[in-house]
Every structure is written in structure tokens, then in C-alpha cells.
Amino acid sequence: MTTAVGTDTARKPATMAQALGRALRDAMAADPSVHVLGEDVGTLGGVFRITDGLAEEFGEDRCTDTPLAEAGILGTAVGMAMYGLRPVVEMQFDAFAYPSFEQLISHVSRMRNRTRGAMPMPITVRVPYGGGIGGVEHHSDSSEIYYMATPGLQVVAPATVADAYGLLRAAIASDDPVIFLEPKRLYWSKADWSADAPEQVPPIGRAVVRGPGSGGGRSATLISYGPSVPVCLEAAEAARAEGWDLEVVDLRSLVPFDDETVCASVRRTGRAVVVHESTGFGGPGGEIAARVTERCFHHLEAPVLRVAGFDIPYPPPMLERHHLPGVDRVLDAVARLQWESEWTEGSAV
Amino acid sequence: MTVLEQPGAYRPTPPPGWQPRVDAAPLLPDAEPYRLLGTAAAADISPDLLIRLHRELVRGRRYNTQATALTRQGRLAVYPSSTGQEACQVAAGLVLEDRDWLFPSYRDTLAAVVRGLDPVDALTLLRGDWHSGYDPHTHRVAPLCTPLATQLPHAVGLAHAARLKGDDVVALALVGDGGTSEGDFHEALNFAAVWHAPVVFLVQNNGFAISVPLAKQTAAPSLAHKAVGYGMPGRLVDGNDAAAVHEVLAEAVRRARAGGGPTLVEAVTYRIEAHTNADDATRYRPDSEVEAWRAHDPIALLEEAMRDRHLLDDEGDRAARESAERLAADLRTRMHQDPVLDPMALFEHVYADRTSQLREQAAQLRAELDAEAADAGKGE
Numbered sequence: 017m018t019t020a021v022g023t024d025t026a027r028k029p030a031t032m033a034q035a036l037g038r039a040l041r042d043a044m045a046a047d048p049s050v051h052v053l054g055e056d057v058g059t060l061g062g063v064f065r066i067t068d069g070l071a072e073e074f075g076e077d078r079c080t081d082t083p084l085a086e087a088g089i090l091g092t093a094v095g096m097a098m099y100g101l102r103p104v105v106e107m108q109f110d111a112f113a114y115p116s117f118e119q120l121i122s123h124v125s126r127m128r129n130r131t132r133g134a135m136p137m138p139i140t141v142r143v144p145y146g147g148g149i150g151g152v153e154h155h156s157d158s159s160e161i162y163y164m165a166t167p168g169l170q171v172v173a174p175a176t177v178a179d180a181y182g183l184l185r186a187a188i189a190s191d192d193p194v195i196f197l198e199p200k201r202l203y204w205s206k207a208d209w210s211a212d213a214p215e216q217v218p219p220i221g222r223a224v225v226r227g228p229g230s231g232g233g234r235s236a237t238l239i240s241y242g243p244s245v246p247v248c249l250e251a252a253e254a255a256r257a258e259g260w261d262l263e264v265v266d267l268r269s270l271v272p273f274d275d276e277t278v279c280a281s282v283r284r285t286g287r288a289v290v291v292h293e294s295t296g297f298g299g300p301g302g303e304i305a306a307r308v309t310e311r312c313f314h315h316l317e318a319p320v321l322r323v324a325g326f327d328i329p330y331p332p333p334m335l336e337r338h339h340l341p342g343v344d345r346v347l348d349a350v351a352r353l354q355w356e357s358e359w360t361e362g363s364a365v
Numbered sequence: 366m367t368v369l370e371q372p373g374a375y376r377p378t379p380p381p382g383w384q385p386r387v388d389a390a391p392l393l394p395d396a397e398p399y400r401l402l403g404t405a406a407a408a409d410i411s412p413d414l415l416i417r418l419h420r421e422l423v424r425g426r427r428y429n430t431q432a433t434a435l436t437r438q439g440r441l442a443v444y445p446s447s448t449g450q451e452a453c454q455v456a457a458g459l460v461l462e463d464r465d466w467l468f469p470s471y472r473d474t475l476a477a478v479v480r481g482l483d484p485v486d487a488l489t490l491l492r493g494d495w496h497s498g499y500d501p502h503t504h505r506v507a508p509l510c511t512p513l514a515t516q517l518p519h520a521v522g523l524a525h526a527a528r529l530k531g532d533d534v535v536a537l538a539l540v541g542d543g544g545t546s547e548g549d550f551h552e553a554l555n556f557a558a559v560w561h562a563p564v565v566f567l568v569q570n571n572g573f574a575i576s577v578p579l580a581k582q583t584a585a586p587s588l589a590h591k592a593v594g595y596g597m598p599g600r601l602v603d604g605n606d607a608a609a610v611h612e613v614l615a616e617a618v619r620r621a622r623a624g625g626g627p628t629l630v631e632a633v634t635y636r637i638e639a640h641t642n643a644d645d646a647t648r649y650r651p652d653s654e655v656e657a658w659r660a661h662d663p664i665a666l667l668e669e670a671m672r673d674r675h676l677l678d679d680e681g682d683r684a685a686r687e688s689a690e691r692l693a694a695d696l697r698t699r700m701h702q703d704p705v706l707d708p709m710a711l712f713e714h715v716y717a718d719r720t721s722q723l724r725e726q727a728a729q730l731r732a733e734l735d736a737e738a739a740d741a742g743k744g745e
Contacts, residue, residue, distance in 0.1 A: 051529075077529050082556070083552070083555050083556060083559055085552040085555065085556070087518065087548060087549055087552050088518050088521075088549070088552030088553065088555065088556045090518075091515065091517075091518025091519060091521075091522065091549060091552065091553065092518045092519075092521050092522030092525060092553075092556050093522060094518065094519045094522055095518065095519040095520060095521060095522020095523035095524070095525070095526065095536075096522040096523065096525065096526040097522075098501070098507070098519060098522070098523050098526075099522075099523045099526035099527055099530070100526070100530075101526045101529075103522075115548070118512060118515060118549070119515060119518070119549075122511075122512045122515055123512075123515060123519070126496070127508075128714050128715070128716070128717070129496070129714045129715055130496040130497050130508055131496075131497050131500065131501060131508060131714075132495065132497075132710070132713065132714050133713070133714040134500040134501060134502065135501055135502075135508075136717065167715055168715055168716065170716070190717075191717045192716050192717050221720070271720070272716075272720035272721065272722065273720070273721075273722065275721060275722075276721070
């Protein structure tokens with residue numbers, strides 16, 4: 017357990033899954049009104065083991081295995097929030113959350129507004145989302161655009177171990193509902209991190225510029241979030257060989273959206289590519305590209321490009337590598353940005 | 366003989382966890398709706414309760430007719446009347462303790478008013494000046510719910526949370542016959558039974574979901590029978606018998622408060638008016654049917670029982686009607702005043718803190734309003 021000194025603050029490799037579990041545990045320990053509920057979250061510890069040990073430590077009343085019914089899980093969470101609790105709901109997989117959309121859209125997102133502030137909904141909905149883990153149908157959707165399109169919801173997606181912990185603590189502490197998108201394929205990504213002294217991270221709603229240029233990029237900005245951030249960082253690293261200095265903006269939060277950080281980067285670089293897994297048509301990239309264009313038009317040297325998943329239902333696992341935006345597709349887009357005079361209709365990614 | 370045809374060969378002996386945990390028989394509703402008024406048992410009902418029910422029924426009827434009139438005058442965008450169903454509304458509004466919670470649907474304005482809500486505040490949603498006109502905590506009344514049955518899981522969650530906090534709070538959730546077809550009805554009842562939550566579900570079976578009659582809504586013997594599948598008692602009651610509805614609900618509330626778990630009550634009643642003022646009920650039901658139900662009017666039933674016991678004389682009747690007229694006059698006066706709305710309130714409660722996007726949009730609207738005001742000033 018702990019050393020004689022009291023706490024072990026040494027940073028050592030930790031996975032995002034461990035950081036998320038620790039965030040839940042620390043939030044429950046800090047605030048008795050925090051309750052975790054969902055399918056398999058108790059005895060099993062969740063299918064991804066994020067809630068492992070919580071029922072044992074806090075009891076089944078605080079970490080509750082519910083009947084298998086997503087609308088019921090979220091609907092009862094609404095009632096619990098009405099009575100002053102802070103429910104943290106686990107939706108087992110992205111597409112499993114769809115039956116709960118009526119509750120989410122008709123009530124969770126609107127209750128504060130409907131009651132003119134009298135009835136806030138401090139609910140965190142954890143959604144393991146996105147592809148790349150070889151899941152069969154309904155286990156790999158990127159559903160963020162549905163959440164983004166609903167006023168009243170905050171939509172957050174961590175890309176790093178430190179953010180996973182910090183953003184989840186912030187989400188649980190938020191008096192507004194937060195859709196907390198957990199990139200499944202980053203669950204086992206590791207970073208040096210200390211559970212007993214987790215680093216402070218920027219609040220929900222703030223984007224950050226990540227390496228390799230980290231603020232010094234001059235060629236283009238890659239705008240991304242969640243599972244696509246490591247892809248962008250790898251692309252930026254590879255781009256150095258081509259002589260391109262790319263800046264990667266990790267949005268961290270889709271709602272609220274950090275126009276300031278994004279536009280500051282694009283004004284520096286004059287070029288931007290939005291990268292995400294979900295579909296391009298009607299997807300988050302369209303909104304982001306429009307915002308950037310509206311605010312940075314006179315700084316742009318090229319159209320804002322999107323590298324997105326294809327406009328298809330999420331493919332079967334044996335074909336998903338063709339669908340997911342990878343490093344090469346990002347670099348192709350960046351290459352296209354450099355020759356904007358050759359831009360022709362139909363050359364979009 | 367196939368393996369399926371061999372008795373006992375297909376399924377292994379169920380382990381103990383698979384056994385039915387309750388005897389289903391006590392959960393089953395009676396074949397006929399429970400009635401009190403007009404029976405020998407009516408002699409035992411407390412006079413105070415009957416007088417209170419009567420006063421609220423008469424006021425409730427007047428409230429319904431006044432609100433319906435306000436739709437014709439354009440003062441309400443819509444009003445789903447509960448005329449004919451006042452016994453359910455009044456019983457639901459009176460049966461709870463102050464600390465309990467009521468979860469109404471859009472047709473249950475009257476129940477909220479009987480519980481103590483200001484009649485004008487209760488109509489805010491239907492008037493259209495805001496989505497809800499009251500702080501739900503003041504009278505423990507959740508906002509009137511428009512999507513069907515979605516308020517039921519809220520009631521379960523709230524009751525469950527209260528129990529976890531050690532409070533003996535009961536939630537009473539109202540739903541119509543159409544709402545019982547929704548998935549949320551099923552999920553709420555299932556959660557309530559599994560969690561043994563202190564919740565009472567009252568189905569007001571008024572015969573129609575807009576135009577669709579009960580026979581096209583369900584194939585169940587009664588809606589109260591649905592309780593058995595979840596492991597809770599189902600109770601069938603005459604929804605026009607205010608004393609019976611009150612007694613059945615009171616018993617369910619007592620049981621829930623004492624840790625006895627949830628109950629599903631089906632009150633059989635009838636919607637005398639159309640679904641709303643926008644609906645034409647003559648397209649789907651004959652006048653003769655409506656007239657037959659008028660003969661089973663909840664106010665008439667109660668008055669007859671009270672006169673039998675000399676609990677209602679002409680003077681008492683007049684007092685109740687005067688109280689109802691005062692309610693209607695007050696409602697008319699206040700509803701004829703134009704509500705004062707601040708457009709900037711649109712941005713106030715989307716989030717606890719405004720996003721930068723909402724700050725920009727609020728500034729845009731502010732500028733538009735200022736320009737409008739400046740233009741109006743020039744015109745004077």
C-alpha cells in the first residue's frame with residue numbers, strides 16, 4: 017500500500033483505463049453524493065474494468081449494477097440528480113447509448129433550462145467510444161455529433177492519461193451534464209503519471225496545443241480530439257522529415273468549443289486540417305471548419321480540410337483500418353494544403 | 366420424441382436464483398375496478414375527506430372549463446383537459462405528504478394545482494411563456510412532462526435516491542393509457558421493482574391515446590395486470606370514484622413508505638373533452654359513448670354519496686361552487702394580463718456558465734433589441 021512517507025507521488029507508467037478508474041474512486045471518496053450506475057459496473061467492474069473495485073470499496077448503493085436498459089439507467093439518473101445526487105452513468109459501448117437518447121435529449125440536456133436554473137442535472141455519462149479495437153457492429157461508433165447538436169450538454173473527449181483523470185474529475189464536479197467520451201483504443205495507452213499526485217489539467221472547454229512543435233508550428237494546424245490526437249502527433253512527427261512544422265491542437269472539449277486556442281493556432285499557421293473518426297458529412301469537422309473559416313478567413317492560405325471516417329455505417333472489424341483516418345491520410349491532406357493553387361473541385365479527402 | 370418434448374429434459378432444474386421470487390396471485394388486480402361510493406363501505410369514509418374531495422372536484426371542473434375557454438380566447442396555446450378525470454387528479458394531488466414528489470404529465474395540471482401550485486404558474490408550459498413556470502422543489506412537483514412516460518424513470522430515480530439518503534419520501538408518477546406502450550414505462554416499472562423503490566404509478570386509463578382506443582393500445586386483460594410481470598401489485602380502481610382512487614393510492618403510498626415497494630394502479634376513467642383543443646374527437650368516438658360516461662360523472666357520484674350521508678346540503682354545494690368561481694375569476698384576470706418576457710433570458714440557463722458561443726449570441730440579440738428599442742423611440 018502506501019509507503020511510510022504517506023503517499024507515493026512518483027510518476028510511473030499508468031494506462032488511461034487506470035486513470036479513469038482512479039478518477040471515479042477519488043470523486044466518490046471526495047463526495048458522498050457521487051453514485052456510479054450502469055450495466056456490469058458492480059461485481060464485474062465494467063467490461064473494460066474502469067469501475068473495478070468501486071462496489072467493493074463504496075458498496076452496491078454507490079456503485080450499482082442496474083437492469084439492462086439504457087433509457088432506464090439514464091432516466092433514473094435524472095431522478096437521482098433531482099434529489100441532489102451526482103450520478104455517473106456508464107453506457108457499455110457507444111452504440112448501446114442510443115436507447116437512452118430520448119432521456120438525454122428530452123430531459124438531461126434541458127432540465128436546467130426548463131426550470132430556469134432550479135433543477136440542474138449534474139450527470140456524467142461515460143461512453144466508451146470509437147473504433148480500432150476490432151469490435152463487431154455497434155461497438156465502435158463515433159457518436160459525438162449527436163451529442164454536440166444538443167444544447168445543454170457538454171461533450172468531452174480526453175486523449176492523454178492526465179486528461180482522462182483531470183477531465184473526468186471535472187465532469188463529475190460539473191453542475192451540468194457531461195458526455196464523457198472515452199476513446200476505447202486509448203484505454204491501454206500509457207504515460208508516466210502519479211495516481212497520488214495527478215497533475216492539474218486545463219478545465220473543460222479549453223483546448224491545448226501539443227507537440228512536437230508545441231506552439232512553434234508554422235506549416236499547418238492539425239485540429240483533433242480523442243483517439244485521433246495520437247494519430248495527429250505521429251503525423252506531425254513524420255511530417256518533420258518533409259520539412260513541415262505542424263501544430264496539433266487537442267480540443268479536449270467539443271462543447272464548449274475553444275475558438276480562441278484553435279483560431280490563434282490557425283492564424284499562426286494559415287492552414288488547418290480537422291481530423292476525426294466520425295463521418296465527414298454532417299460531422300464535427302464541418303462545424304469546426306466553418307468556425308475556423310468565419311474567424312480566420314483572411315489568415316488562411318488554403319481551404320480548411322477534413323480527414324474523417326467515410327460516410328458509411330461503421331465497418332466490420334476486418335475492414336476498419338481502411339475507414340479510420342491514419343497517419344498517411346493526414347499527411348496526404350497536409351500535402352494538399354501546401355499547393356493550394358492546384359486545388360480543384362473533387363479533390364477533397 | 367424430441368428432446369423438447371421430454372418433460373424436464375430440455376431445461377435443467379433451475380438453481381434457486383431462477384425460481385419465481387414472489388407468488389404472483391396476490392399481485393393480480395381484481396377483475397372489476399374497486400368502488401367505494403354507492404357501496405356499504407362508503408358509510409365509513411371520513412366526512413372531512415369527502416368534503417375536501419368534493420370541494421376540489423368542483424374547483425377542478427371549473428378550472429378545466431376555464432382553461433379550455435382560455436384556449437378559445439388565444440390565452441393558452443393548448444390545454445389538454447382533464448374534464449371527467451378530476452377524481453384521479455384530485456386524489457393524486459391530495460394523497461401525498463408535503464415531502465413526497467408528484468411527477469405529472471402534460472394532462473395533469475390539475476393534480477399539480479390541487480397539490481398547491483399557483484394555477485397560473487401551472488399553466489406556463491401550456492401558455493407558452495416558458496417551459497415550466499415553477500420551481501419544482503417548492504411543492505415537490507416535477508415539471509409537467511410532454512414526452513410520454515419519460516417522467517416515470519425520473520420518479521423511480523428520485524424515490525431511490527431519497528431511500529438511499531434515508532428519507533421516507535414517496536414518488537407518485539402519473540401516466541396515461543397510451544404511455545403504457547412506451548419503453549420508458551416498462552423500464553421504469555422494472556427498475557422500481559428490482560430496486561424496491563418507494564414509487565406509486567397511477568395510470569389514468571381514459572380510453573384513448575389521442576384517437577387510438579385502448580383495444581388498439583394493448584392486448585393485456587387490464588393495464589393493472591402489467592404490474593405482475595415486474596413483480597409488483599396491480600390495482601384496478603374506478604377512476605371516477607374519488608374516494609376509491611384516494612383510498613387505493615393512499616394504501617399504495619403507505620406501503621411504499623413502509624418499505625413495501627412499488628404499486629401500479631390503473632384508474633378506469635374517460636376523457637370527456639377532446640385530446641386538446643386542436644383535436645376533433647367526433648372522428649373517433651360516438652356522442653352516445655361520451656354521454657354514457659357523463660352519466661358516471663365523478664362529481665355527481667360523490668355528491669350522491671354525500672347527500673345520502675347528509676354531508677352535503679345546498680349551502681355546502683353553494684360554498685364549493687363559489688370557491689370554484691373565485692378560482693376561475695382569478696385565473697381569467699391573471700391570464701388576460703400579457704406576460705412580461707425578457708428575451709435575454711433565453712441564454713440564462715442553458716449551462717451553469719455561458720459558453721463563449723452563447724456570450725456572442727447573447728450580445729447579438731442584445732444589439733438587435735437595442736436597435737429595435739431605438740427604432741421604436743424614433744417613431745414616438
